[in-house]
Amino acid sequence: MITYLFTGLFTLLIGYFVYFNAVLRPEVINNPYNSRQENFAKRVVRGKILASDGTVLAETKTGEDGTETRSYPYGNVFAHVTGYATRGRTGIESLANFELLTSNAFFGEQIAKELKEEKNIGDNVVTTLDTKLQETAYNALGNHKGAVVVLEAETGKVLAMVSKPDFDPNRVNEDWDALNQSENSDGVFYNRAMQGQYPPGSTFKVVTLLDYMRENPDYEDFQFHCSGSLTEGNYTISCYGKNAHGNEDLRKAFAKSCNTAFSSIGLSLDEGTFKSNCEGLLFNSELPLQLPYSKSSFSLESGAAPAEQMMTGIGQGETLVSPMHMAMIMGAIANEGVLMKPYFLERVETYTGDLVKTFRPAVYGSLMTKQEAEILTEYMRAVVTEGTGSKLDNMGFFIAGKTGTAEYSSDKSKSHAWFAGFSDTGESDIVVCVLVEEAGSGSEFAVPVAREIFWAWNVGRE
Structure with a gap:
C-alpha cells in the first residue's frame, strides 16, 4: 500500500514538474518579483x-569593456508597444522577457561559452508588428495626444499600436526623473491604447444599434424626425452642430450619427437587457489581452433617469472604453461575429534564425451572430458612403466604420475625436481604431488618420 502511495506521489511530482516547465515556468520567471531574472541576465545577452x-526594434549592444546597452533604433515610434528594459520592463520587453533571456543556441556552443565564462546569446522574438503601419500611424497622429490600434481581423495580430505623448526608450535612465515629475501631467508612460478610458461618443452607437436590433425584431420599421435637438424633462440633447436631419430611417440615423434619434432609442431600451448585451461585448469584464490594460465600464442600471438613458444611448454618460477594446469589437464585426484574441508575438528564433516556438491565432468566442455582424457592417458601410465617414469613400476598396465625437467635460465645446472601422478587400483586412484627445469631431480629426493607415496597408504595400 505504501509502495503504491509513494509511486502515486512520485508520478504526480513528475507530472507537475513537466507542467511547470511547459506552462508555468515562463510566467513565473517573467514575474518582476522573481530574483532569478537577474541570474538569467548574468548568463545571457538579451x-x-x-x-x-x-526589422530590429530592440537589441543589446556590447561595448569593448563589456558594458551592455539596450538600443531602440526607432526611438519614440514603438515606445509603448516595445517598451523598455531599464528601470523595470514594460511592453513586449516584459511580455517576452523569458524568451529574450533564454538561449536555444546550439548546445555545444552553449557549453563552450559557459566554459570560457562568456555569455550565451538570447533568442530573438519576432513580433506581429508592421514597421510601415506603425510609422504611418505614428506620423498621422502628429503632435496630438491619443492612440491608434491596428489589428488583423481574421487572426487578432496587433499590427500597430501607438500612444502619445510618448518617450524615447533609449533615454529612460537619463530622463527618468524629469518624466516622472509631478508637474508632468501628460503621463508619457501611460499606454493610452490599452489603458486609456474614454467616453466612446458615437462609436458606441454600434453597440446601441445591436441592442436595439435584438430588442426589436421590427427594427427596420424605425422612423424618426430629427429637428436638431431632443428634450426629455429638463434635459436636452442636440445633434452635432445642431444639425436637423429631418425624417430618418434607422440606416440614415446611424450614417448621419444622429444624436436625437439614438437618444430616443436609448430611452426605449430595457436597461437590464442593454447592460447584459454590453457585458456580452466585454464591458465590465476581463479582456483577453497580454499587456496591462484597463477594463471598460458600462454602468446603466434599471430605473436610470431619462437623461442618463439618453446619454448612454449616444456613448456619453458613465460609459468608458479603451481604443483597444473598441478595436476588438470592430474586429468581431469584421470577422463574422467571432473575436480573435489580440496577440503581439509571432515566433521565437535563435540568434542564428532557427525556429524555437510559434504563436498561433486563438479564438476568444462569438460576440454576436454572423447575421448581426453582416447587418452592422451594412450600416457602418453607409457611414462611409453617405454619412460622417465620407472622407474614406472612393479609396478603391471597401471600408466600413463609425465616427465619434465624445464630450469629456462640462464644457461641451471640448471633445475627443474617434474613428473605428475596418477594410474588406477579400484578402488580409485590418481593423483601425483612432482616438485623438481634445481635438474636435471624429470626421475632421480621426478619419484622416485612419485614411492614411488604410492607404498604407491596402495601396502603399503594392
Whole structure:
C-alpha cells in the first residue's frame, strides 16, 4: 500500500514538474518579483525584438569593456508597444522577457561559452508588428495626444499600436526623473491604447444599434424626425452642430450619427437587457489581452433617469472604453461575429534564425451572430458612403466604420475625436481604431488618420 502511495506521489511530482516547465515556468520567471531574472541576465545577452519583417526594434549592444546597452533604433515610434528594459520592463520587453533571456543556441556552443565564462546569446522574438503601419500611424497622429490600434481581423495580430505623448526608450535612465515629475501631467508612460478610458461618443452607437436590433425584431420599421435637438424633462440633447436631419430611417440615423434619434432609442431600451448585451461585448469584464490594460465600464442600471438613458444611448454618460477594446469589437464585426484574441508575438528564433516556438491565432468566442455582424457592417458601410465617414469613400476598396465625437467635460465645446472601422478587400483586412484627445469631431480629426493607415496597408504595400 505504501509502495503504491509513494509511486502515486512520485508520478504526480513528475507530472507537475513537466507542467511547470511547459506552462508555468515562463510566467513565473517573467514575474518582476522573481530574483532569478537577474541570474538569467548574468548568463545571457538579451535577445532582439524584431518586427514581422525582421526589422530590429530592440537589441543589446556590447561595448569593448563589456558594458551592455539596450538600443531602440526607432526611438519614440514603438515606445509603448516595445517598451523598455531599464528601470523595470514594460511592453513586449516584459511580455517576452523569458524568451529574450533564454538561449536555444546550439548546445555545444552553449557549453563552450559557459566554459570560457562568456555569455550565451538570447533568442530573438519576432513580433506581429508592421514597421510601415506603425510609422504611418505614428506620423498621422502628429503632435496630438491619443492612440491608434491596428489589428488583423481574421487572426487578432496587433499590427500597430501607438500612444502619445510618448518617450524615447533609449533615454529612460537619463530622463527618468524629469518624466516622472509631478508637474508632468501628460503621463508619457501611460499606454493610452490599452489603458486609456474614454467616453466612446458615437462609436458606441454600434453597440446601441445591436441592442436595439435584438430588442426589436421590427427594427427596420424605425422612423424618426430629427429637428436638431431632443428634450426629455429638463434635459436636452442636440445633434452635432445642431444639425436637423429631418425624417430618418434607422440606416440614415446611424450614417448621419444622429444624436436625437439614438437618444430616443436609448430611452426605449430595457436597461437590464442593454447592460447584459454590453457585458456580452466585454464591458465590465476581463479582456483577453497580454499587456496591462484597463477594463471598460458600462454602468446603466434599471430605473436610470431619462437623461442618463439618453446619454448612454449616444456613448456619453458613465460609459468608458479603451481604443483597444473598441478595436476588438470592430474586429468581431469584421470577422463574422467571432473575436480573435489580440496577440503581439509571432515566433521565437535563435540568434542564428532557427525556429524555437510559434504563436498561433486563438479564438476568444462569438460576440454576436454572423447575421448581426453582416447587418452592422451594412450600416457602418453607409457611414462611409453617405454619412460622417465620407472622407474614406472612393479609396478603391471597401471600408466600413463609425465616427465619434465624445464630450469629456462640462464644457461641451471640448471633445475627443474617434474613428473605428475596418477594410474588406477579400484578402488580409485590418481593423483601425483612432482616438485623438481634445481635438474636435471624429470626421475632421480621426478619419484622416485612419485614411492614411488604410492607404498604407491596402495601396502603399503594392
